[in-house]
Amino acid sequence: MADIERVTGIAKDEAQALGFDLVRVRLFGARPAKGDDDGDDRTLQIMAERPDTRQLTIDDCGTLSRAISDRLDALEEAGQDPIPGSYRLEVSSPGIDRPLTRLADFSDWAGHEARVTLIDAVLSDTGERKNLHGIIDGVELGTIAFTDRKGGAVRFTLENIANAKLLLTDRLIAATRPLDTSGVDETVEEAGIESEYLSSEQDQ
Numbered sequence: 001m002a003d004i005e006r007v008t009g010i011a012k013d014e015a016q017a018l019g020f021d022l023v024r025v026r027l028f029g030a031r032p033a034k035g036d037d038d039g040d041d042r043t044l045q046i047m048a049e050r051p052d053t054r055q056l057t058i059d060d061c062g063t064l065s066r067a068i069s070d071r072l073d074a075l076e077e078a079g080q081d082p083i084p085g086s087y088r089l090e091v092s093s094p095g096i097d098r099p100l101t102r103l104a105d106f107s108d109w110a111g112h113e114a115r116v117t118l119i120d121a122v123l124s125d126t127g128e129r130k131n132l133h134g135i136i137d138g139v140e141l142g143t144i145a146f147t148d149r150k151g152g153a154v155r156f157t158l159e160n161i162a163n164a165k166l167l168l169t170d171r172l173i174a175a176t177r178p179l180d181t182s183g184v185d186e187t188v189e190e191a192g193i194e195s196e197y198l199s200s201e202q203d204q
Helices: 004-017 058-077 103-108 170-175 181-192
Strands: 021-030 041-049 087-092 113-124 127-140 143-148 152-156 161-166 199-202
Touching: 004 021, 004 041, 004 058, 041 058, 058 087, 103 127, 113 143, 113 152, 127 152
Parallel strands: 041 087
Antiparallel strands: 021 041, 087 199, 113 127, 113 161, 127 143, 143 152
16 A cells, blocks of 8 residues: 655655645556556656745756655665555646645635635535635634635635645736746746656656
8 A cells, every 4th residue: 555644755855855845745546456467557746836936847847756756766675665566756836726735825825716625514604515616715723714606704624625726717827927027938838848748757
């Protein structure tokens, strides 16, 4: 069984060593049935960002990918592989419609539209709700304040979130435009090849 907690610790250490913030670690896909020769179809997805730009360049992704890969290779050689079997390692920026995984995300993106799925329902003006779609109001005393389109004002904890992400709106696009417009042309060119170059293979 994969030890995602250990992988997350490794990814966080390597990201911080490079001056990045870790956003999310996720392993998805399935291992093949016994006797299947097609190999694993699993991806270890690691999202990180620079605190000042909320993005990573392609070079940043490559550097972080190699650092994490080296740590995982060393553990495999020591017989302590946290993810047995083969998988693909993918390192990337979170993107504009980013996942919301930390309390700081809900503070930083207050006023923006998001979709949130909760583990346990919360009480709203229209009854209990687990699936929310509305505006992030911010964080108060460790609790996330949110205005749902249908249920009105609700509150929930970070631990009660199954999944949360920003929704693409004109306001969000305006808020995430490059700070230095002199690099816009280069950024657009890189974005076109991002899916090809942000991933690296990790065979365990």
